[in-house]
Amino acid sequence: MDTIELPEPDPDGQLSVERAIATRASRRTFASDPVTLEDVSQLLWAAQGITHVRSGVRMRAAPSAGATYPLETVLEVAPDGCEALEASLYRYEQATHRLEQIHAEPCHDELTAAALGQDVVRDAPATIALAANVDRTRRQYPAHADRYVHMEAGHVAENVHLVCESRELNTCPVGAFSDDEVRDVLELSDDLEPLYLLPFGNRPPTQSGRD
Ligand SMILES: Cc1cc2nc3c(=O)[nH]c(=O)nc-3n(C[C@H](O)[C@H](O)[C@H](O)COP(=O)(O)O)c2cc1C
Structure with missing residues (x-):
């Protein structure tokens, strides 16, 4: 199984945050061409990349209650989905900004x-x-952990959504799925609960509206 070094993320996008908010929409269609490794890198960094170190803790791109960082990020690539990656499953290692392939076959x-x-x-x-x-x-917030973790997933999804908008990629957050099936497909360990799917791809050249 491969380890893939991702390109350095670029913290200076081409669109203002306000413009990205103004034009963002859930878009469910994609051009047929593959996404680039730069796109993958930029989106994973926006999701959970390390932005700075505070008191020895690697802080991530999205806020986390008490910096407990409960989220794990997995990338699924479809056949011919990314020019630089096999169709497969990868775990995002934010500490090194690398992908670790965790599955040999397309899924x-x-x-x-x-x-x-x-x-x-x-x-x-x-x-x-x-x-x-x-x-x-939960170890730090026994009464509110579920709520906090769900809030955190929302922060991450919005980061991804806005960076998609900045790069003229399409995405739509997906929360309707079978938990058990997603857990199986993503080979999640028993302590991990699937929360969100964020499919993305290039914007069709003819798309002008927000469909
Ligand atoms: C928690 C959550 C789950 C969602 N799940 C799905 C989904 O499973 N499938 C889908 O097509 N859209 C899904 N959406 C997208 C919503 O349908 C979409 O955000 C809504 O229609 C508002 O449109 P907008 O995102 O373009 O503003 C979900 C959105 C959220 C916030």
């Missing part, structure tokens, strides 16, 4: 089925999946 059809057959997952060249180890947050 795109299985992920689509687990997402209730939704076209947006089937047609996407790649999907970022978020899963949580809620116990990491």
